[in-house]
Amino acid sequence: MAGYYQKDFDYSEAIANTSDTGKRQQLLAERQNKIDAEGLSGKVASNDAVSTWTSGYRPYSSSSTRAGSLxxxxxxxxxxxxxxxxFEAxxxxxxxxxQGSLSxxxxxxxxxxxxxxxxxxxSVIGNEEKLAALGLNMGARTDAATSGAAETSRIAVDNQYRGDLNALGNARLSARAAAQAEAADREAALxxxxxxxxxDAALTRAQAALQQYNADRDYSLSVAGLTGFLNGTPTLGWREYQTGQDAALSDRQTQAYEQAFNRWKTYGYVLQSDAATLGVPAGTPTADASYKNASLSLQRWKAGYGY
Known part of the structure; x- marks a missing residue:
């Protein structure tokens, strides 16, 4: 479920026009909520791009990072x-x-x-015929042999039969075992x-993700060098620049205040053009207590204490 956002609010403009870190992060979070909730990914500038925007620098990058990743x-x-x-096939x-081999x-x-x-x-019939030709009778097959030759013949036939059955059974088991072993080897190799x-695919995927991460990071760093913001957070260079700007502004304000105060001292009253700078009504004489207060404020300001 998407988080909070203002439906008709221009987040990009608001982000570009604020340098407050906390405010930018809040606006970026709400803007991402709006992109997710309204399906704007790929249709508007990405949060990665907008996070670097300032009032005078607005590189456009479609918000397709998530869609592209997906x-x-x-x-x-x-x-x-x-x-x-x-693999399964x-x-x-x-x-x-x-199964075909076993069958x-x-x-x-x-x-x-x-x-x-x-x-x-x-073999049984052949032996009976041989014994009959010799004048020997094997007797009924279910009865006892009628002679030693008949008994020996029966035993030889039985042994041969049992030996053949045993050989066939062993051959069958060996063939089945060989077929199963071959199948197992094939499955193991598969x-x-x-x-x-x-x-290999997981490694390739991880390497691709790492390369994309490094590319995104390098891009963000290069953009941060131009805009002074990295993912919506002011860089050290930007903060130093802002500090310098603030110091320069303070110096200009101090100089303007000092010049207005000197004119007040020279003319003996506040000129109309200096009233706003000094914060006192036009025409106020130097004899007024506000003159002393302004003098003290100027001294404190020049000493770096503010007023």
Whole structure:
């Protein structure tokens, strides 16, 4: 919510025409409130510019500092969002490739299992035919073997079958583990690259902000050298100048007062043209008490005490 300000008040003119530090700061604050509340940023002179204004020096700079800063920040934020979107999209592709690899591994495993079963049955039938040709009978497959040769044949087929199953299982696990490790490595590299780019972007952003700050500071200092005000505060040079001006004015006033007093002393009464300077009515004689008071005031003034 914007702070207090006077809607129809010409803050720029008031700021330019006052050298009182506190008053300038108050006027600048209210003017900024007005700019914020009425959306005048970029349409009127900026507070940074107006803070340097005097009655005879008024450089114009559009109040786009905040808007410009927001625009630059918006560009950085947009770049960050785009970078994050690319990161998430690539991570999603990595997971999709992993799921595809795992699915292919499982499909190959099932096909190999089927083929192993087929091979085992073929081995059993082949052994039965060989034993039959030798006049040996293996007996029913669920019953005990009828001979040592039949028993040995069954054991060999079973061992081969179990060995094939074990090899297939190990191969499946190894393939899955390799696919998952590759995906993890890809994600790690992706994350590392993302955070590095994020760090680089933050550094670039900070450097840009620092450069802008230095540029604004240098500009403010250069303008302060011309106007005598830095962000609305009088500079030391300006204060010294004002002190010199005040001293010169005081000297001129003292000299004018002294000259008028001398004419009063010479003529014996106050001339019409000196009445305002001396602060007494025209025609006042030197015998009047005001003459003595004026003499004392002049002495005090010349001694630096004022009157």
């Amino acid at each position: 625009t630059v920040n918006g560009l950085y934020d947009a770049a960050e969002r785009a970078r994050l979107q690319r 690539e991570r999603k592709r990595i997971q999709q490739r992993l 292919s591994i499982d499909s190959d495993y099932r096909a190999a299992m089927t083929q192993t079963d087929i091979n085992a049955r073929k 994350s590392s690259g993302y955070y590095q780019s994020e760090s």
